[in-house]
Amino acid sequence: MSLFSWLRPASPVLPGELQHRLERLPAVTQLSDCSLREQRWVVLDLETTGLNLNKDRLLSIGAVVIEDGAIDFSQQFERTLQCTELKLGPSVLIHGLGPSAIAAGSDPAQALLEFMEFVGDSPVLAFHAPFDQHMLGRALKEHLGYKLQHPFLDVADIAPLLCPQAHFREAGLDEWIDWFKLEVFERHNASADALATAELMLILFSRARQQQIHSPLNLQQRLSQWKRRRQAPSF
Template sequence: MSLFAWLRPNHSPLTDIQRQRLAQLAAPVDWHDHNLRAQRWVVLDLETSGLNLNRDQVLSIGAVVIEDGAIDFAQQFERTLHQPDHKTSPSVLLHGLGPSAIAAGCDPVDALLDFMDFVGDSPLLAFHASFDQRMLARALKDNLGYKLQHGFLDVAELAPLLNPAVVLRDAGLDDWTACFGLQAAERHHASADALVTAELALILFSQARRQGLDSPLQLEQRLGNWRRRRQMSHSF
């Protein structure tokens, strides 16, 4: 499918340079059979104006890279997006992105192009990945007319899958980081949350290898079985 297959509503047309950058973005590759340690992963965290997937906006993007089995501190990403129609909401008490920070942010088109160029053909990791995936996909569609097709793994699912003896009901990132003795430098800050999520992911990947799961495909297959068992247990 063409990168331009989705229309870009309610926004000014892309400039020639932006269209060139969009056309040059790398397509995602098949990553399922790769070795976990060899795979380059982009660990993503978004700060948003709220939790409504259809109405709220992406305010900031933070990401770090796991490569060769370690966090590569030379590959980090952070952008605050300028959203001129953004209205201050209670979420500002969590992420601290007030009107002045949003007003000083980057053009969303350029910020999203920068981010997808940073991602390249790599899959993404996030905590509660379905939310980040859907918010990012909508931002890319609305601003660039781009359809997100990169693979995602959810660290919030990997943690209980690989640690069945740990009982944490409705566990969030704080719960799992505390479980493993990790500390975020600054919670609800996209870059800091991405970093601590990457640290947690490395612990989980190490556990996965010890359990004989050494590829994303094996993890996805085990996750599928785990989800089905949970659904069956909840149906009784």
């Protein structure tokens, strides 16, 4: 046994049925040249115990699907993960996740596997996607030994790319909801925030097509170019 094997966390041992389902998850592909309308998108929001990428824990998952140019309300996902011996901070209570709800939550391995079955091979959209991508990836590795490889696109970047006239600096989801005058009746839980993000994204897809962005791959490329320009030093 090498020295480095001691540093790697042991892979979780899963019941046979979960392991079989895990092995049947579809292979992940990169973004394609299909139209934005044809692509099935999973819009994700997570609630966590806090914002520390390495210490805080995933508490709940909310997701909806955009397909064929609309939110498909027949495809929604919501799970609270069981988390024992957890000290809850004020941010958790804001999301309406009290100790009893978390204690009665789903087994994390089961819930995470069900979510990845829901996602399939679809790309993921999220507001502040790098945070959600990291927290989800960490939980998947811990509970399933699964490496997250799905493409994630950040709605917090897509919005200013397509709407520079908004003149926002680091705007949050609430600011974009207000700017587009969206009627959102519930916020600050995973499912409601995923739905609000999906409604915002429908408007942004329309803006993308007006700006000759017609495919997921094209959108990713334009985002990369926009981010490089923002990060370039000005003289």
